Amino acid sequence: MQKQEYTITVYTENQVGLLNRIAIMFSRRKINIESLNTSPSEIDGIHRFTIVVNETEDVLRKLVRQIEKQVDILKAEFSTNEEVIYQELALYKVPTPVIAEKAKVERLLREYGARAVVIRMDYTVFETSGHREEINKLLAALEPYGLMEFVRSGRVAIIKASTGFHDKLKEFEQRERSEEVAENEYLGQQEKVFTM
Amino acid sequence: MSTLDIVNPKEAVAAAIPATTNNTVLSGSEAVLEAFIAEGVHTFFGYPGGAIMPIYDALYDYRDKLNHILVRHEQGGIHAAQGFARTSGEVGVVFATSGPGATNLVTGLADAMIDSNPLVCITGQVFAHLLGTDAFQETDVINITTPVTKWNYQVTDATEIPAVLAKAFYIARTGRPGPVLIDITKNAQIQKFDYEGYTPCNHIRSYRPYPKVRKEYVEQAAALINEAKRPFVLFGQGVILGKAEAEFKAFIEKAGIPSAWTIMGLSALPTDHPLNVGMLGMHGNYGPNVLTNECDVLIAIGMRFDDRVTGRLDKYAKQCKIIHLDIDPAEIDKNIKADVPVWGDCKETLPLLTQLVNKGNHKEWLQRFRDMQQQEVEAVIHDELNPTSEVLTMGEVLKVLNELTGGDAVIVTDVGQHQMIACRYAKFNQSKSNVTSGGLGTMGFALPAAVGAKFGAPERTVVAIAGDGGIQMTIQELGTIMQFNVGVKLIILNNQFLGMVRQWQQLFNDKRYSFVDITSPDFIAVAKGYHIEGQRVDARENLRTALKTMLDHDGAYVLEIMVGKENNVFPMVPQGCGVSEIRLK
Numbered sequence: 001m002q003k004q005e006y007t008i009t010v011y012t013e014n015q016v017g018l019l020n021r022i023a024i025m026f027s028r029r030k031i032n033i034e035s036l037n038t039s040p041s042e043i044d045g046i047h048r049f050t051i052v053v054n055e056t057e058d059v060l061r062k063l064v065r066q067i068e069k070q071v072d073i074l075k076a077e078f079s080t081n082e083e084v085i086y087q088e089l090a091l092y093k094v095p096t097p098v099i100a101e102k103a104k105v106e107r108l109l110r111e112y113g114a115r116a117v118v119i120r121m122d123y124t125v126f127e128t129s130g131h132r133e134e135i136n137k138l139l140a141a142l143e144p145y146g147l148m149e150f151v152r153s154g155r156v157a158i159i160k161a162s163t164g165f166h167d168k169l170k171e172f173e174q175r176e177r178s179e180e181v182a183e184n185e186y187l188g189q190q191e192k193v194f195t196m
Numbered sequence: 197m198s199t200l201d202i203v204n205p206k207e208a209v210a211a212a213i214p215a216t217t218n219n220t221v222l223s224g225s226e227a228v229l230e231a232f233i234a235e236g237v238h239t240f241f242g243y244p245g246g247a248i249m250p251i252y253d254a255l256y257d258y259r260d261k262l263n264h265i266l267v268r269h270e271q272g273g274i275h276a277a278q279g280f281a282r283t284s285g286e287v288g289v290v291f292a293t294s295g296p297g298a299t300n301l302v303t304g305l306a307d308a309m310i311d312s313n314p315l316v317c318i319t320g321q322v323f324a325h326l327l328g329t330d331a332f333q334e335t336d337v338i339n340i341t342t343p344v345t346k347w348n349y350q351v352t353d354a355t356e357i358p359a360v361l362a363k364a365f366y367i368a369r370t371g372r373p374g375p376v377l378i379d380i381t382k383n384a385q386i387q388k389f390d391y392e393g394y395t396p397c398n399h400i401r402s403y404r405p406y407p408k409v410r411k412e413y414v415e416q417a418a419a420l421i422n423e424a425k426r427p428f429v430l431f432g433q434g435v436i437l438g439k440a441e442a443e444f445k446a447f448i449e450k451a452g453i454p455s456a457w458t459i460m461g462l463s464a465l466p467t468d469h470p471l472n473v474g475m476l477g478m479h480g481n482y483g484p485n486v487l488t489n490e491c492d493v494l495i496a497i498g499m500r501f502d503d504r505v506t507g508r509l510d511k512y513a514k515q516c517k518i519i520h521l522d523i524d525p526a527e528i529d530k531n532i533k534a535d536v537p538v539w540g541d542c543k544e545t546l547p548l549l550t551q552l553v554n555k556g557n558h559k560e561w562l563q564r565f566r567d568m569q570q571q572e573v574e575a576v577i578h579d580e581l582n583p584t585s586e587v588l589t590m591g592e593v594l595k596v597l598n599e600l601t602g603g604d605a606v607i608v609t610d611v612g613q614h615q616m617i618a619c620r621y622a623k624f625n626q627s628k629s630n631v632t633s634g635g636l637g638t639m640g641f642a643l644p645a646a647v648g649a650k651f652g653a654p655e656r657t658v659v660a661i662a663g664d665g666g667i668q669m670t671i672q673e674l675g676t677i678m679q680f681n682v683g684v685k686l687i688i689l690n691n692q693f694l695g696m697v698r699q700w701q702q703l704f705n706d707k708r709y710s711f712v713d714i715t716s717p718d719f720i721a722v723a724k725g726y727h728i729e730g731q732r733v734d735a736r737e738n739l740r741t742a743l744k745t746m747l748d749h750d751g752a753y754v755l756e757i758m759v760g761k762e763n764n765v766f767p768m769v770p771q772g773c774g775v776s777e778i779r780l781k
């Protein structure tokens with residue numbers, strides 16, 4: 001099975017120590033976390049982790065079940081890049097004298113959808129958001145002008161097919177039993193299971 | 197009241213109001229003990245120290261309601277709590293202080309985690325304002341124990357204690373059980389607060405221990421079973437944890453399916469049951485291993501396809517359809533892909549399945565197990581149980597023990613050759629009778645676990661069986677046995693080697709015996725030092741009398757039995773081989 005980029009979305013209680021509990025599930029399996037973002041969700045008191053990894057689907061499926069099994073975790077799922085809308089944010093610090101003199105700043109901003117957040121005599125900070133490749137393109141474009149600092153955020157992602165967490169939460173609070181985390185691929189494939 | 201108001205324990209103790217049931221002001225420590233009483237805890241294990249002293253001080257006034265067993269080492273305490281949980285079916289409880297007390301629990305937590313033992317561990321912690329300052333006996337217990345606990349939580353404010361303990365007991369015992377650790381800072385133990393009583397927990401929104409049972413999967417499973425010519429059941433501890441022994445028996449009896457067990461499932465089905473075909477795995481029986489690769493439908497119930505059970509996965513059960521019943525969704529498809537997953541508590545799913553399966557008996561198929569059993573008897577078992585050489589075998593010890601107990605004893609084993617022999621040959625009439633460290637394989641488990649097992653089932657005979665290596669890891673618990681008059685019978689099967697490792701070195705490392713030659717103290721003199729009766733046996737003619745003396749003795753007894761130095765456990769599935777490549781010699 002081929003490794004590819006996946007986005008894992010985890011809804012959790014807002015609990016001290018949970019970041020570690022999640023992080024060690026990756027390190028125990030020697031899975032490198034490409035990026036990790038944690039933030040509030042649409043529901044008060046519920047946190048949302050967005051974790052990007054490069055892995056096979058099989059490993060991901062097992063890992064996500066293990067994550068969802070943790071007591072303080074409400075829901076964990078994984079998506080391919082096609083299944084999510086995602087963005088990262090980056091900041092670039094460049095020396096103002098150089099950039100003002102040598103670069104066609106206006107073209108840069110336009111071409112890369114960037115904004116100037118701060119302009120001082122000594123440096124300027126640009127900001128852009130987008131997919132990694134877009135961010136990297138601006139990085140490459142700014143490098144010749146004496147890039148002083150660069151930082152990129154973790155990915156944030158919205159799942160295209162998701163209707164949010166409100167309904168699920170209601171279900172959980174009403175003491176509904178849980179559906180299994182993933183459909184079994186054989187369900188509904190009577191033929192396949194029954195030909196022995 | 198702020199948590200930092202009281203930092204001087206002396207002041208706090210002076211201000212303490214003696215606890216009575218009408219009091220609504222309690223200290224955090226008293227709230228912990230009230231939680232135990234409300235949860236029905238009567239016996240627990242522990243070891244005091246600086247950071248847990250307020251709880252121990254409160255315990256002084258609860259001595260008539262709570263039976264605290266002072267162990268000799270915190271590892272002993274947690275193994276005892278595990279043994280207690282295993283024979284009683286209830287939550288085991290253990291106390292330890294911060295720092296070294298807490299780190300001494302880690303092996304037991306890992307053991308309980310992998311073997312799904314319901315435990316609540318309470319550790320003391322330094323004052324909240326000292327957290328992160330490298331204070332005396334401060335360790336980051338929460339982070340150290342995160343991978344080996346089902347849930348853990350640090351309490352820094354006493355008002356949290358009733359709800360947190362209620363959660364702890366609920367999480368430990370529901371769904372797939374596991375160990376929970378609650379770390380309580382000293383200020384929270386001392387802090388007084390308005391106690392509003394204890395409300396047991398029965399719901400946590402982020403925790404869903406019981407998956408929804410899907411009818412269509414049960415129907416598919418039944419259909420597969422009804423079509424099968426050679427169905428085969430593998431069962432694990434899930435049957436015991438689900439208290440589903442009767443439901444399990446009803447299912448296999450109606451469908452007439454031969455059933456084999458993992459060592460964690462051992463004793464869920466009586467040894468004598470006609471459908472019990474024996475043990476799975478590396479040192480399991482010949483038939484169940486070979487026929488795993490010949491059945492047409494494999495029904496796994498409350499077991500997790502551990503590598504010691506499956507051998508090489510790409511040579512495991514490739515020819516059959518697989519039905520997997522488990523309460524833990526993360527176990528489905530983890531090691532073996534299930535064709536039909538039946539999520540749920542087997543206490544619930546098994547009766548549904550039983551309703552839908554046809555009455556059956558797979559006589560010819562069952563006969564194949566019996567035939568292979570016969571082959572194994574001839575090649576291995578007969579000689580193990582009836583040796584002609586002068587030296588005693590571990591197998592014959594088990595044979596005589598079975599004859600004397602009739603299969604009614606609780607058998608607690610350590611880890612190694614004696615463990616495999618005991619699991620292979622011990623006879624069991626009732627469930628919750630086999631206590632062993634299955635998943636972690638923790639040497640030193642047997643003696644402390646037996647202490648707990650005895651408190652968990654005081655009316656039963658509890659026999660611990662350990663090797664000369666493992667017993668030396670936790671032999672200090674003889675002190676606990678002495679002090680609390682715990683009627684544990686300890687058999688040390690002494691082969692003067694770290695036997696299991698020696699066996700591997702013989703078979704796979706050209707007999708290069710590297711540091712497996714272990715010397716022992718005079719175990720009987722050690723026992724006597726603890727005022728425990730005992731004797732050593734090295735001749736066959738004395739074996740039965742010695743075992744009988746041990747069993748008849750009123751109280752604890754240590755019996756050291758000298759056995760063959762270089763005997764091996766067979767059959768064996770060598771590492772890296774498939775189950776059908778099992779070797780009889």
Ligand SMILES: Cc1ncc(C[n+]2csc(CCOP(=O)(O)OP(=O)(O)O)c2C)c(N)n1
Nearest residue numbers: 612613614637639663664665666694695696
């Ligand atoms: C704590 C721990 N350390 C090491 C091991 C590795 N190990 C497994 S079996 C074994 C030998 C056990 O020897 P003994 O207790 O004498 O029992 P025997 O195999 O001889 O019956 C060892 C060292 C282990 N399982 N647990």
